Amino acid sequence: MAKPELKRVSEYCWRIEPFGRMTVPGVIFADHNLINDIDEKTMSQVCNVAALPGIVKASFAMPDAHMGYGFCIGGVAAFDPDAGGVISGGGVGFDISCGVRTFHTGLTLDDIKSNKEKLADALFRDIPAGVGSTGTISLTNEAMDNMLAGGAVWAVERGFGTKEDLDYIEEHGVIKGANPAKVSADAKRRQRDEMGTLGSGNHYLEMQRVAEIYDTQIAEGFGIKKGDLLISIHCGSRGLGHQIGTDYLRQMANDAPKYGIELPDRELASVPINSPLGQDYLGAMRAGINCALANRQILTALVRKTFAKIFPKAELKMLYDVSHNTAKIEAHEVDGKMKELLIHRKGATRSFGPGSSDLPARYKPFGQPVLIGGSMGTASYILAGTTESENLAFSSACHGAGRSMSRTAATKKYQGNQIVKDLAQRKIIIKSRSMRGLAEEAPGAYKNVSAVVEATANAGLAKKVARLTPLICVKG
């Protein structure tokens, strides 16, 4: 497929007019450099999504868009259940509800300078990370179903955190409508010993310093100021989510023709939202979301325990927890009327603006915190959802930098031990079980996260609040 013709709508917004089977346009948010870097495959994925039944407004791509399966990573699309709208396994992916949560530590560089190495070692020792790692708890079948229905609320009820934590998680820690009965025994078996594990690949635990504040008022509202040290965790629903994807994606791809859906790409794996399979997947996928929320909550408790040993006075308070890779029913305005739509965000973040009823009272005047992850040596960002974002892309923003180089190319170009040395010169401590894993995750294998954030902010999808620089990174 040739690169579709792009029409520049504004400095940070590009449009592909409907052609072929597209029923809505493709809309890509990017600056001039980022749009030039987006390859043909990614654009054709944006166009393919625009051809799915029941899509509303447009098929969107965030500034970190790159090639995914079916949907591009950074892809956002809303479907109307009343208009034959579909749910797409390819619009969620295998890493269901992978996301980021960030906490305040109440510490500064001065507080940790004599203990930085000790803290890095302790976090690396205490947080199960990487291939083959197991968590501190093993779930019975009953506990598994309760966890899948209860999310972070379940974890807090079992002593992993506080009720206050729940206010600072999307959906207040639990998405309703999860159906553990629709999660296979294989998926549950994969998760039995994986609660409270970080995973591998691009998953991490990072201590970060607030290096720059862009919006003092919102930063104050979020409780952050320059020099603060924060902790961020990036991980998801682990083996359970991966198996839900395995179980349902192929089935959805096979069943699509039964519903008259001609998939432009079988990885889009879509069936009507209101079909039995669509409802089954929705129930299972929501259980996957709850698993990710519970997992990050248990990890939170582990991090607090480690901190308590080294910094007994430090209090780790939740700033916020956001998910990527979800499909959620949300109310949005379409042609002047509120509609319940199923919003797919694949490698994209929700970014509700000020006043949203889902936000804790403290954040209501400022909008939802949008947490953008970096890649070991690069910055992370905190943004805030805007009112404008609702009209632009159903209140969505980017989720990270996005890969620009394959893992195979990265291992040819970079050496893990050299990355550790280079980052040590910048006073960044990296802890990992694998040098090859580090090479695959080299900061240079990713797009420029600052350019992605700049484009996101300039497009109006979210507002820049703060830039964070890494101090310690435990790689999964």
Add this chain to the structure above:
Amino acid sequence: MWEHFAHQSDIGIRAQADSLGGAFEDAAVGLTAIVTDPSAVIPAQSVNIECLGEDEEDLFFKWMSKIIFEMDVRKMLFSKYEVKIDSLKLSAVAWGEKVNFGRHSPAVESKAVTLNQLCVKNENGKWICQCVIDV
């Protein structure tokens, strides 16, 4: 014979052999190679794997998915496989050992087999199978 091929986010595996079972065995070694060097994995413990496919491609998808499942739940890596296929029914033995962080330095876990570039074909008497693994 197996090789990895590039994918922007993940890793592709392509294997080729004289028999379908042989291609499946080689692809499975390529799956281990995503995580660690297969020659560092001692084939000390055996695990039986069985699955049934609707066609060769479906069987390959299920075979690779089963290995990922066994790797995950047993926290094992496999370096040797013996695959028998009879009328799209696969019976296999995988040999390997528990993950050893010091010796294996596992790089990245295999999450799932994707539908991306998934293909099984016979060309000039050789079986070729390929898929992209989400990592």
